[in-house]
Each structure stands twice: as C-alpha cells, then as structure tokens.
Amino acid sequence: MAKIIKFDEDARRALERGVDKLADAVKVTLGPRGRNVVLDKKFGAPTITNDGVTIAREVELEDPYENLGAQLAKDVATKTNDVAGDGTTTATVLAQALVHEGLRNVAAGANPMGLGRGMRAAVDAVHAALDAIAIPVADQDGIAGVATVSAQDAEIGTLIGEAMETVGKDGVITVEESNTLSTELDVTEGVQFDKGYLSPYFVTDTEAMEAVLEDALVLLVQGKVGALADLLPLLEKVLSSGGRPLLIVAEDVEGEALSTLVVNSIRKTIKVIAVKSPYFGHQRMAFMTDLAIVTGGQVVSEDVGLKLDSVGPEMLGTARRVVVTKDETTILDGGGTGEAIADRVAQIRREIEATDSDWDREKLQERLAKLAGGIGVIRVGAATEVEMKEKKHRIEDAIAATRAAVEEGVVPGGGSALVHAAAAIDALDLAGDELTGARAVRTALDAPLVRIAENAGFEGRVVVSKVREAGVGTGFNAATGEYGDLAAQGVIDPVKVTKAALGNAASIAAMILATDYTVMEPASEADVLVGAVERIESEHAEIARRQSRSRDLGLTSRPGSSEESASQAGQHSTKSPISSPPARRPPEPPGSSGGDHVPRRHLAVDLPQRAPVGGRFSLLVRVTLSRPTHGTSSAMRSVDIPLEGRIITITVSAPELTPEGNLDQDLLVPNAEDTDPIRFGFMASRSGLHSVVVRAFAGGTLVGELAVQISVEAGAVIEEGRTRLVEVDALAAEPGEVTLQVGLTEDNRYSFQLIGEALYPVTLTRRLAGDPTHVVGALVAELRDMAARRSTFANPRLIRNRLENLGAELWATAVPEAVREQFWAQVDNIKSLTIVSDRDAVPWELLFAVDGSNDLGFLVERFPVVRRVYGQRRARNLSLQSAAYIVPAGSPSDALEEVRTVRAHLGEDVTDLGTVQRLDQMLHLLESSPGLLHFACHNQFSSSDGSVLNMGDGPFRPSDLAKAVQKRGLADAHPLVFFNACRTAGEISGLFQTMGWAKQFIGAGAGAFIGSHWAVRSNSARGFADAFYQAFYKDGLALGSASLKARQDVIGDGGDPTWLAYTIYGNPAATRG
Known part of the structure; x- marks a missing residue:
C-alpha cells in the first residue's frame, strides 16, 4: 500500500496542530483560577483533575500526523513530572509558544539547526539567571508557601509545612484516603526501609501496585525462611486467633514457604506480605532489633534460642498500617512504646559518637533517621470519591514540588520569574539564526504569565508589560488581581520545577523545528473498524481467561501435600486451614523421557516492528507450554516446574528506548499451562533501529534470552510483528549462582543489575573518568608491563599491593555504591558469579571487593567468575x-x-x-x-x-x-x-x-x-x-x-x-x- 508523505511546511504544521490541541486541553488548568478537566474512564467513575501530565496522558488524536505532535508535547509533561513532580502545565505552555515562534522563523528562511543552538544557549542563560535570584527555603512558612501555590489550597500548604517541620525535610510523608470530610495531618511513630514485597501476588491495590495491611501483626526473623514445616504452625495460630494480616520481615523467604504465602494470598485465606530485611551482617541484626522496638515484637533468632516453629502470636509485633511497594516498606504506628524507642535512639547516637569507621557511621545515621524521624500521614477527606482522588493527586504533586523547593530554592511565582530572567538572554553574544533562536525563547518566556492572567480574566499582554516594567521580584497575583512582591505574598515556584519545564520544552521544540517530512501508512475505514472490533473481543477474552485462571490456578492443596504428610506423622490432628504447596515428585533419572506428554517451554516475545517517534508501545513477554505453530522450540522435562509453579524473573535491556516503568518483573510459571503475558511499556524518543534484549532468570541463573528489534520512524504507525520465540533451559536455579548484568549506555555510563535470590533495580554509574576505553587501556597497560617484568616496583609484595589497589579502585569507581551494598548483602550465599555483558571490555575479573570493614579481596580468588554474551x-x-x-x-x-x-x-x-x-x-x-x-x-x-x-x-x-x-x-x-x-x-x-x-x-x-x-x-x-x-x-x-x-x-x-x-x-x- 502506498504511503502518505508530508514534506517541509506541511509536516511541521501538522505537528504544530497536534501540539496546539494537547496544549489547549492542558493550559486551561494553569494558575490559581485555572479550571478542571474531566477524563472519561472505561471502568469506574470519571476522573476530575487539573494536573497537566494526567490530562496529557489521556490525549490521543484521530489524525495520525497531529497525534505525532501531541505525543511529543506529552513527552514534555512526562519528563518534567519525572524530574520535578510538578510544573507540567507550564512546560506544555512553553513548548507550544516555542514551537509557534520557531516555526514562524523557519517559514521566514531561518536554519532550524541554528535556531536550536540559539535556543539551547538562551535556556542555559535563563537557568543561570534563575539560580542567581533563587531564595533558599529554610523554614516552615516557606515550605507551606510552596505547597499552597502548588496545591492551590492554603489548608493543604499548611499541613505539608507542618509535616515537613515535624518529620524533617528528608522525612517520610504519606497520603491516605479518609472516610471523613476533612483533611488532617497525623504524625505517627513508624519506620520506612528500602525493601519491597518478594512477590507481586501480595499486591492488594493493583492500580497503585501496593500491598496494604491494616491492624497487622509483624513477624521478624533473623535468617532465611524456607521450610514450610517451620512456618505452618505460626500461620495456623494467627488464623485461629482472629486471622489478622501478617507482615513477615526476614533475611529471605524462599522455596515452599514463599509458595505457601503466595498461594494463600491469592486464595485470600490469610492476608500476608513477605519482605526482605535491609542491610547485611551486624547492621542487619541491629536494624531488625530497631523494628522489634518500633513494633513491640521480638526478633526470632536461633542465637537467642528461638526457633520459628515454636513462635506464638505473643512474640509478634503490631502495626496500625503497613504499606509495601515494589521498593519500599512503611510501617505506621507500631506497637512499641515511646520510651523504648527513645532509649534505642539514644543508644544509636552513642554508637555514632564512638565509631571510627565512616562506613559504619553512615549506616548508623541512616538507622537513626529511620527510627527518630517518624512518619507524617496526610489523611484526605472529601464528600465524594471523585473529589477525594482529585485532592489526593494535588497533595502528592504539592509534596513533590515542596521537596524540589527545599533542594534548589524558590523564585517569585506566577510566571514572573521567567519574564524577568529573559533579560539574561540579551547579554548573549550571538548572531544570525542563533540570535533568532534565542529571541524565540525570550518571547516564549512570557507565555505562562499570559495564560495565568487570561485564565483569571485579565488581558495577558498588558499584565506582562506591567510586570516587566516593575522590576525583579514584582509580579501579578492572579488570585487577588493585584501586583506586588510575590515572594512576600507567598506566591513562589521551585527553581528546579521552573528550570525543568523550560529545558524540556526547548528540547522538544528544537526537534520539531528540525523535522523536514513525515511518512505515514494510511488505514482504510474498514481496517480501522475491524481493528477496533478485534481489540474489543481480545480484551473481553483476556478478562474471561484471567478470571477463569484465578479460579482454578492449580495452586491449592492436593493429595500428597505437606499438611497431609504432617497429619499422617501425627503432628496435626486436624486439617490445617493453610493451603500448602504439594510435595514435589521425585526427579526423573538423567536421560529419561518423562513419558509421552512432555511439556515444552519457550520464551515468547511480542514487540511491534515499527513505531512512531514519540509513540508509546508495549513489549509483551510470556512463557508458553506447547510448541507454537511458528517459531523454534525444544523440549524441557516437566520435573523442572513443581506442581505449585515456579517464579522466574524477566529483565529487559533497552538503552535506546524510554521505559514507562520497571524493567524487571516476576512471572509465575504454572506447572501445566502457559503464563499470563507481562507488559513492559516504552516510548520511542528518537528514530533508528533499536534493539531490546529480554532475559529470564531462575534465581541467579539465566535460563533464556532473546533479542528483538523495533524500527522507530517519524510519522510511522505502530505495526505489529510476529511473535519471536526461543527455547529456554530448565527453569531451575544453580545453587548460589548470582548474575551481574552490565550494560553500556550511549553516554558511556555503565548500568548494573545484581540478580540472585534477591532482585535489585538497575543502577547507573557515573562515567569511568571520561572515556572508559582509555581508562581500561591504561590499567591493562600497567598489568601487561607487570607480566613482561617491566614493572617499576622492586619486589612481588609491592606488585601484589599495586594489583590490589588497582582492583579496589576499579571496584570503587566503576561499581555504584548501591550495587556494592547489594553484593555485600548476599555475599555469604554466592557460590559463583556470572557477568552478562555484550558491549564492554572492562576486566571485571580484576575487581577487589572492599568497603569499610568488609574486605573480600579479588572476586576471582573467592569463587568462580564467568562471563556470558x-x-x-x-x-x-x-x-x-x-x-x-x-x-x-x-x-x-x-x-x-x-x-x-x-x-x-x-x-x-x-x-x-x-x-x-x-x-x-x-x-x-x-x-x-x-x-x-x-x-x-x-x-x-x-x-x-x-x-x-x-x-x-x-x-x-x-x-x-x-x-x-x-x-x-x-x-x-x-x-x-x-x-x-x-x-x-x-x-x-x-x-x-x-x-x-x-x-x-x-x-x-x-x-x-x-x-x-x-x-x-x-x-x-x-x-x-x-x-x-x-x-x-x-x-x-x-x-x-x-x-x-x-x-x-x-x-x-x-x-x-x-x-x-x-x-x-x-x-x-x-x-x-
């Protein structure tokens, strides 16, 4: 089918129309007198909001060329929200103004690349001017002022100011829905730590992907929980005493124990969440003691003669509320006494004063902050659920804006700071098209104030003229309709938010100006209608299939299960209410066929072949049981999957695409059926042929991987590709194997992810002293001289010392601190380390692991270190x-x-x-x-x-x-x-x-x-x-x-x-x- 091509002015104007339509939908919300937008939802009540990024995400235009422009403008709001948490509407308004000014000059003959350079220079000058007039936010009134402007509500601003004053600027503030009509602040005793749930099947709120327990019991275990026989007696006692929800914090929960908890969480037999304890070594035990004091419980540890199978409810802690996300756990209103917590705080302070180790001091200070800060809880009340959700979103944005203000300070708000900062552009030494680009930015800086004034019913250009004449610090208060010192009136904006809005807007505008043509494949009306019907039918079928699967997932107790075995052994006289995973069948001998019905497993990946620049698309991953009609396959014995299923981890590496969520997810592989697909969302920010690598891990063992590609083109429509398949190895983890995924980004930064029994997020390191190749080349050159007996050191002992320092330097400079902490957290369990890396030549075998009192030495001396491509x-x-x-x-x-x-x-x-x-x-x-x-x-x-x-x-x-x-x-x-x-x-x-x-x-x-x-x-x-x-x-x-x-x-x-x-x-x- 012939494709439609739009050239030059036609292409740019189509993009401009798309930007205008999205910006017009968003900018009505700007300022204290901005209005709301109602968003239709397919399920449930509509959403009423004035949040720019929330509105932008819902905009999809019928015209595909215009939709490209809308998607680019949407990216401005999204990026600004990611960086600063606020200012998304300002960013969208600035982007619209910059596109208008830039296209006007391009039509007059200006070179788009020169305009782009001028825009970037002007943005840098404005950023410097904003930093120069920034006012530090140091007191409660300043914090409350920022929150008031962001939330457009003085009551909310006051509550946030009180919360940050109470828990500290870095303290934890959560937002909860309330059944009352009023919004209140409650500062409670509590603690938050950086460990999330061990399985997504514990989630109770799928929209927020949170697991929430009310009036919960807390079990603290020093060590791993793996045997069901140890955990089962306590679960039965909890059920028989009222069935209160249970939080389990342990070094790890694995095997039958984790499977049992997942099963009963799905069946809703008992509400339970399992998380790992943070830190490692003696710091882990000390923090577990902290949690015991906060919750009023006791740490179950064999060191003090306590075993899990003998624990009763009287040894458990309590908490009014527990909120667990994928990365964090927050415990509110623990059952511990204030006196005990105060004594523990005093003890930690004494340890900080006594220690000589910077490493230990840092960890002690972290524990002190978690224990002493408390948690601020803002309970949102409203007359209706729709109003409550809208109010909750405003409060969450206001908290983000307030933190940004504390970080970099504030400037006079209402758009006045941008108007006055425009004078800095006049001092730039530019000429030609670069000067024209800078002037386009100068003109666009008026747009936010113009829109704020017009939303309040005033003539925008007149207001801008008066504000510019009045001088720095003076602005227009749209809430009162008066001019004055906005900082003194409490009308302020965070510097970080303002800078992020301008920078992101200029980036997208320069991209649109440099666009010469777009290519689009037309879709007939029949194709559109058929596609819509197919999507609806597919959605209905998927919903029905998931409901059916949730009913008979096969994860309930069956003959031969461990509870029956325990009963037969006389340990339990009555049937346990806890559903336990069945006992596994004995493994088949090597080489056996496993019978005629041998399941086959394949890693299956669905990714579009083509997508437009700025477009959003999905990567779907699943594990299939039987051989599909297309693709490759190989057999895998059924013994690889126990009857209760096995959880594997799927990771995705896509350095050239912008992810819209986490790049790792857990996937439950049932014993006798396909898995549900899991989705990874992406946005294509630039054109080109981009590679995506999908890997599957069982524990720390890589069991399958597959690379796919997507072509991103300006003006393209999403074109679905065929399912790509690859055979997978047996889904069983090698005991003690840990994998370190090392990637190389386009700006020569390394990304790391440590995968084992624990799964950690991807972490980026800074540049390796500029160009990594040069650094590694110099390092290897010195090693080569040593091998050739050309070393400048006099004896082998000095050479060994030099080797250790080279390895320690590589460990400290190349591996991020977060990854090093993750390594120490599981170092005792590592039997082998596999490094997965395709693109670098860094000799990771030289790593010498040392941090504070932890000194492991060269990794290759301690355990096998191998690589994988x-x-x-x-x-x-x-x-x-x-x-x-x-x-x-x-x-x-x-x-x-x-x-x-x-x-x-x-x-x-x-x-x-x-x-x-x-x-x-x-x-x-x-x-x-x-x-x-x-x-x-x-x-x-x-x-x-x-x-x-x-x-x-x-x-x-x-x-x-x-x-x-x-x-x-x-x-x-x-x-x-x-x-x-x-x-x-x-x-x-x-x-x-x-x-x-x-x-x-x-x-x-x-x-x-x-x-x-x-x-x-x-x-x-x-x-x-x-x-x-x-x-x-x-x-x-x-x-x-x-x-x-x-x-x-x-x-x-x-x-x-x-x-x-x-x-x-x-x-x-x-x-x-």
Whole structure:
C-alpha cells in the first residue's frame, strides 16, 4: 500500500496542530483560577483533575500526523513530572509558544539547526539567571508557601509545612484516603526501609501496585525462611486467633514457604506480605532489633534460642498500617512504646559518637533517621470519591514540588520569574539564526504569565508589560488581581520545577523545528473498524481467561501435600486451614523421557516492528507450554516446574528506548499451562533501529534470552510483528549462582543489575573518568608491563599491593555504591558469579571487593567468575570427544610443549585431530564438529584492525566466523575453545581483547570459551592450561571450579598478574560430558 508523505511546511504544521490541541486541553488548568478537566474512564467513575501530565496522558488524536505532535508535547509533561513532580502545565505552555515562534522563523528562511543552538544557549542563560535570584527555603512558612501555590489550597500548604517541620525535610510523608470530610495531618511513630514485597501476588491495590495491611501483626526473623514445616504452625495460630494480616520481615523467604504465602494470598485465606530485611551482617541484626522496638515484637533468632516453629502470636509485633511497594516498606504506628524507642535512639547516637569507621557511621545515621524521624500521614477527606482522588493527586504533586523547593530554592511565582530572567538572554553574544533562536525563547518566556492572567480574566499582554516594567521580584497575583512582591505574598515556584519545564520544552521544540517530512501508512475505514472490533473481543477474552485462571490456578492443596504428610506423622490432628504447596515428585533419572506428554517451554516475545517517534508501545513477554505453530522450540522435562509453579524473573535491556516503568518483573510459571503475558511499556524518543534484549532468570541463573528489534520512524504507525520465540533451559536455579548484568549506555555510563535470590533495580554509574576505553587501556597497560617484568616496583609484595589497589579502585569507581551494598548483602550465599555483558571490555575479573570493614579481596580468588554474551546457550556438559590444536608458524617456542601437556591430560579417550597451521585447515576444522579447540599461538590486536591470528596461508580474524555464527555451525558439538593465544614476547602492542573471539565462537555454538584480557607470560600461560585440564578433565571439577583451581595454582609469583588475566565464558556448572 502506498504511503502518505508530508514534506517541509506541511509536516511541521501538522505537528504544530497536534501540539496546539494537547496544549489547549492542558493550559486551561494553569494558575490559581485555572479550571478542571474531566477524563472519561472505561471502568469506574470519571476522573476530575487539573494536573497537566494526567490530562496529557489521556490525549490521543484521530489524525495520525497531529497525534505525532501531541505525543511529543506529552513527552514534555512526562519528563518534567519525572524530574520535578510538578510544573507540567507550564512546560506544555512553553513548548507550544516555542514551537509557534520557531516555526514562524523557519517559514521566514531561518536554519532550524541554528535556531536550536540559539535556543539551547538562551535556556542555559535563563537557568543561570534563575539560580542567581533563587531564595533558599529554610523554614516552615516557606515550605507551606510552596505547597499552597502548588496545591492551590492554603489548608493543604499548611499541613505539608507542618509535616515537613515535624518529620524533617528528608522525612517520610504519606497520603491516605479518609472516610471523613476533612483533611488532617497525623504524625505517627513508624519506620520506612528500602525493601519491597518478594512477590507481586501480595499486591492488594493493583492500580497503585501496593500491598496494604491494616491492624497487622509483624513477624521478624533473623535468617532465611524456607521450610514450610517451620512456618505452618505460626500461620495456623494467627488464623485461629482472629486471622489478622501478617507482615513477615526476614533475611529471605524462599522455596515452599514463599509458595505457601503466595498461594494463600491469592486464595485470600490469610492476608500476608513477605519482605526482605535491609542491610547485611551486624547492621542487619541491629536494624531488625530497631523494628522489634518500633513494633513491640521480638526478633526470632536461633542465637537467642528461638526457633520459628515454636513462635506464638505473643512474640509478634503490631502495626496500625503497613504499606509495601515494589521498593519500599512503611510501617505506621507500631506497637512499641515511646520510651523504648527513645532509649534505642539514644543508644544509636552513642554508637555514632564512638565509631571510627565512616562506613559504619553512615549506616548508623541512616538507622537513626529511620527510627527518630517518624512518619507524617496526610489523611484526605472529601464528600465524594471523585473529589477525594482529585485532592489526593494535588497533595502528592504539592509534596513533590515542596521537596524540589527545599533542594534548589524558590523564585517569585506566577510566571514572573521567567519574564524577568529573559533579560539574561540579551547579554548573549550571538548572531544570525542563533540570535533568532534565542529571541524565540525570550518571547516564549512570557507565555505562562499570559495564560495565568487570561485564565483569571485579565488581558495577558498588558499584565506582562506591567510586570516587566516593575522590576525583579514584582509580579501579578492572579488570585487577588493585584501586583506586588510575590515572594512576600507567598506566591513562589521551585527553581528546579521552573528550570525543568523550560529545558524540556526547548528540547522538544528544537526537534520539531528540525523535522523536514513525515511518512505515514494510511488505514482504510474498514481496517480501522475491524481493528477496533478485534481489540474489543481480545480484551473481553483476556478478562474471561484471567478470571477463569484465578479460579482454578492449580495452586491449592492436593493429595500428597505437606499438611497431609504432617497429619499422617501425627503432628496435626486436624486439617490445617493453610493451603500448602504439594510435595514435589521425585526427579526423573538423567536421560529419561518423562513419558509421552512432555511439556515444552519457550520464551515468547511480542514487540511491534515499527513505531512512531514519540509513540508509546508495549513489549509483551510470556512463557508458553506447547510448541507454537511458528517459531523454534525444544523440549524441557516437566520435573523442572513443581506442581505449585515456579517464579522466574524477566529483565529487559533497552538503552535506546524510554521505559514507562520497571524493567524487571516476576512471572509465575504454572506447572501445566502457559503464563499470563507481562507488559513492559516504552516510548520511542528518537528514530533508528533499536534493539531490546529480554532475559529470564531462575534465581541467579539465566535460563533464556532473546533479542528483538523495533524500527522507530517519524510519522510511522505502530505495526505489529510476529511473535519471536526461543527455547529456554530448565527453569531451575544453580545453587548460589548470582548474575551481574552490565550494560553500556550511549553516554558511556555503565548500568548494573545484581540478580540472585534477591532482585535489585538497575543502577547507573557515573562515567569511568571520561572515556572508559582509555581508562581500561591504561590499567591493562600497567598489568601487561607487570607480566613482561617491566614493572617499576622492586619486589612481588609491592606488585601484589599495586594489583590490589588497582582492583579496589576499579571496584570503587566503576561499581555504584548501591550495587556494592547489594553484593555485600548476599555475599555469604554466592557460590559463583556470572557477568552478562555484550558491549564492554572492562576486566571485571580484576575487581577487589572492599568497603569499610568488609574486605573480600579479588572476586576471582573467592569463587568462580564467568562471563556470558548474548546468544550463549547454557551447555550442561562439554564432551571433549575430539581435540584439535592450533599452532601456526611463529607461535611461542614452548607452544608445542604446551600441546604435549594437554594431550597427556586428555589421553587416548579423546580423538586427536592433530595440529593446525594453515587457514584452509582451520576453516575445514570448523565444519567437522570438534569437541576441543586449543590455541597455543600469538594473537595480535590493534584498535584499528582488531584481533588477528597470522596463519601460514592468510590471516584468521573473528569476522571469519560470521558464516559459522549464522549457521550455528558449532552448536551440535558445543566445543570448549581454549584461546591461550597471547604471550609477552614484546612484539604485541595494544590491548588484547578477548571479546571479539569469544562473542564469535560463542555465537557459532561453542559451549565455553577461555582467553586472556592482556598479554601474559608464556610459562604462566602453559601452567594455567596444565592446571585447568587437570582439574576439569581428570579431576572432574565443573568449569567454574576448574578455572578457580587453575588461577590458584598459578598465583604463586606475586609479581605475575597472569592469574587475573584469564576470562571464562560459559556455564559455571558445566562438566566433562
């Protein structure tokens, strides 16, 4: 079908009309006399609001070209709300004015790029002017003034001011709905900590994704809760004593215990929430004691002779209200006494004064703030539910604006600060189109005040003229219709909100000005009608299916369940009201088929093929049971999923798209049916072909991954693509395996996510001293000098000290503090660490973990550390049925001796395919499915040419594996590739990167890859290979353990960093097949 193209002025004007329609719907709410907008809802009562971003999110225009402009304007409001929590209407009004001024100049012949540069320079000047006139907010009256202006209600402003004065500027303030007609503030004893619910099935309010307990009991456990037999007696006692809701705080809740809680939460047998306790080590125990004092309960710990199975309700704490989100838990009005809390606060203060550790002092101060601050609760009352919700939204926005004011100060409000800050633009040294762009910003700065005045019934341009003549500080109070000192009258705006509104508006305006054409695929009326009918039918079918599934999910007790077993053993004389997960069937022997009805599991991903710039779209992920009619598949035994189901974690990496929520979600995989799909929302902020990687984890074990792409184009319509599928491994976690996902953003920042029994959010680090490649290159250059015996240090002890400091510096500068805390929280349970990274060459194996009193040393000395790249299958065994040795002419003098050593380890059971010297032999070898490829040669690397092995008849490069990658030519044999291909003979320059070889060999189907980050000593390289094959092939150790053993065997010379150089790609639990 032919597509419709709009060029130049037509395209820009269509975008302008879309911006105008959205802005006109929003700007009527601006100012103290702004009006409300009623939003229709498909279910429930309509929403009445004057919040700009809430209105903008509901706007969808019929004309697709205009809708593009509306979506861009919507992005202005959304971004401003994300940064500052307020000012969304101001941002939209500014964007409209900037687009009008800019397009007028483009039509007159101005260059859009020059206009954009001028706009950015003007915005920077205005930001500096706002900072210069900012007034710090330090007292309760100032805070109340900001809240009053934001909420347009003096009573609300006073309540927020009182709340922040009482709990502190960084204290916790929550907003609750009340059954009364009045809005009140109640400051209660309570505590908040940064841990959320362990399963989304605990959620009681799906709209807010919160779990709320009223009049709750609190169980505090020092340690993990995993056995159902330990937890079941207490649950029965709680039910028999009235069935009050229960909050469980423990080091972890897992296995049968977590499944039981999920089951009974779904069935509503008992209202319960399980969360992890924060901190680690002695700080965790101390904070649990804090919670016990706040709630009036007792910590269940075997250290004091208490066991969970003997705990009764009298040992539980209490709380009037508990609110748990995905990331935070808030306990209000605990049952502890004020005297006990005061004594605990005094004790913590004494510990702060006595400690010499900055780390411990910081954690003690955090605990003190949580314990002593209290929690401010604003209870919202109104005559109707619609009014109550509208009022609640205003209060939440006002709290966000108030925090922004405390952070950066305030300026005179009502749009007057922008009018006066415009004078700063006149001082800029600009010319031509850049000057024109700056003047467009100067003109647009009047727009908010114009709209505020017009909404109040005054002539906007006249008001702006009078305000500009009156000088800085004077403005127009639209509530009274008078001019005066707005700061003195309490009419103020947070600097952060004002700056965010202007910056985001200018960004979108510059993008629209630079647009030359839009491309749109037309939709016929019949297509539109059919699509609408299909969507309605699909929605109804999905609702019915979910309702049916919630009724017979299969998570209730069945014959053979643990409660029946307990009854038969005489432990319970009557049937327990608690629904327990059934006992698992014994595992099938290796190689068994599991019967004729073997379930098959696939990771299925749905993502549109195309989407418009500024458009919103969904990524749907599910796990399917049976083989779909399209896509690939593989069998997986039913034993992998217990009868009660298994929870896995889905993570999404999409660095070039803007997410609209969390990028990780839990997914319950039932034993005998498909999962429900889970949705990840995105917005496409710029054009291009963007990649999205979806990964599935069971605990810390990666069990499946799939990469998909979406083409984002200006003027495109959303075009659905086919479902992409990939086979998944058995949904079982390797004990103690933790995965660290490392990504690289476009601005050279690293994103981290630690995944294990605990799931933590994605964390970004700052730039690694500018360009990470340069930093890593300098670091590796020093390590290479050490390996070549060119170190400036006099003895091995000093070299070891230098290595430790290099590793500690990498740990401190590259890994964010939040991720380091997460690591320490579960370090005792880590048996192996897998690093998932596709795009960086940082030697994470060099990390030396040390923070305060926590000193683990080099990670690779403590447990196996392996890597993983996209497309890598999780090989359970490496057969090594045949072996080939690549030793081209010019290899190190001891290369053949190394080959003889490897052959001796493998013995006659492994078919010897001989040595390879020529490229044609190498290419033939790749087609013969070898079990082992051992390289003993020189690898040359340069930043311009990459890696290369010089064979007898031509160079061999990673790109020569491209066909093998596309055909997965090594997948059947999934060989071990040992790339012992770099020696310190002095002729190798630059940083040796294993990444190119590893990614290609793994992509072609290799089961594991071993190589080095930098040039190493020949004798040490030979020793590492000797130790590895002895441990892996002869001693039968797993891949991760064998690599750890090999490092330990060559660590003897403290001046040789070879043991740190090696990197291993593969499944740490893989063994010799």
